[in-house]
Amino acid sequence: MESTQAPAATALRPLPLADEVSAPFWAAARQGRLDIQRCTACRHWIHAPALACPACGSEELAFEPVSGRGTLYSWTVLHHSPGPGFADMLPLIVGIVELAEQPHLLLCANLLQVEPSALRLGMPVRVCFEWLDSDHAVPQFVPAGDA
């Protein structure tokens, strides 16, 4: 039987610490699903998860799956690692994605599998998931091509 090899001591990116409000978002990410908080009263989508609906004030909120599709609202390109764990991702693209479900429903993530020079405002992107360690998966985005 092969002995278990100790994992390399690679620096980790900061891990998202789920809290009372955000836990369902991260639980869905672990299942490879993008769930976004939604107001049950007025149907407004909310991100980051909140205690009350910014549109109508209702506290009746629940998480629902979204299409995982969106467009690129803006981005920045980091050529120096912003902290431990990012060194092998340079140049690191931080994108702000506007989800298809609602105007100005914005979510921050890295854009993977794309060169900075290929980025365009409004380009279609779709979600994928990346594991930071065995317990933490985060949504990331890749170009959606012509789809």
Place this chain on the structure above:
Amino acid sequence: MWAFSNKIAVAGIGYSALSRRPQRPLMSLAVEACDAALADAGLTRKDVNGLVTSPAMPRYGGARGTIDGIDVVTPWALSERLGTHRHLAWTGSTNAMVTQGFQEAAMAIASGVCDTVIVYRALHVPQGSYVNYESKYAAAGDQFMAPYGFSVPPSWAGTVARRYFELYGYSRADFARYIADNRANTLKNPNGFWDKPLTRQDYLDARMIADPMSILDCDIPVDGCAALLLTSTERARDLRCKPALLTGFSAGTHPAPAGLPMTLDDIWIGCEQVAQRLWQSSGVRPEEIDTAQVYDGFAPFVYLWLEGLGIVPRGEGLAFLRDGHGSLTGKLPVNTGGGALGEGRLHGMTQLAESVIQVTDRGGERQVPGARRAVATISNGLTKSTAFIFSRDE
């Protein structure tokens, strides 16, 4: 318009030395700036009965904690050091930014709680990386940003500038003239940090922090303190310097979307909200402004404030600067002393001080001839932002 418009004035300006890694503790720099503001007004420590600041580190974590007098200077510690604690009537310190403290100081004077208030901001830059994300977990709002490396403030501004560039077809080259002219203004300012000119090419070649934000798009972190002395206009007229009258001010309450620190569209809305409240409080119109001291902790805010203030429509702020209209001899001289890019990170004190300087004819080589009204804006237009109109005493 307010009841106390033009009835409160700035009667003294004081700066400590501004430098990187000085040997002196921050408390010593704060005392130097306060004493300089008092001397400028022809007053002494015993005349002060209000002290206000925002005694926060710009951004800092780590095991060592925050030491009063070294990392921050609280008004209670400073008061004891100045020996004013026996007669001080009021200290203010609960604000997110010092410029909100300035507004409270004006209200404290208008209400009669105090008659002489020093507003100061003392900033210390700790050793090591300015933003050091050393914890294993990212909690609260950070959980949606730090796992993606989106924890460096210039990268936040980078997403704002990128969207602006893409929407209107601008590039960094369009900003080069403003940055070079701004450095020229800095060299005419005795409090300026820099002593060398900068060419447009230097700007284009600058080290990139978070594309399109380069090192020259960010204010430089310095150790130092700036102080302003406020009193009633009536009393200020008997003091040593010409007073700069506080005509109006406003504060912003438009938030960024949850999960993000700022976006271009929210900054526009926020700047417009702050501006609308400013014109209302002061009774002044945008076309009556002779010089604009707009916040440049991150340089893209400069053109966004020009748009928010209604000086140019959305999307035209950068063209206005590109064409030289914000230069010292342009239509509306902007950041005549070099702003925070030129003086260093004083969280808006630069914009207030330069406004005072311009409406009191103390600008020397960088004076806008006959400037009657200056507008100052601080922060990015979102919550915690502030704006001010200062007028010449005529």
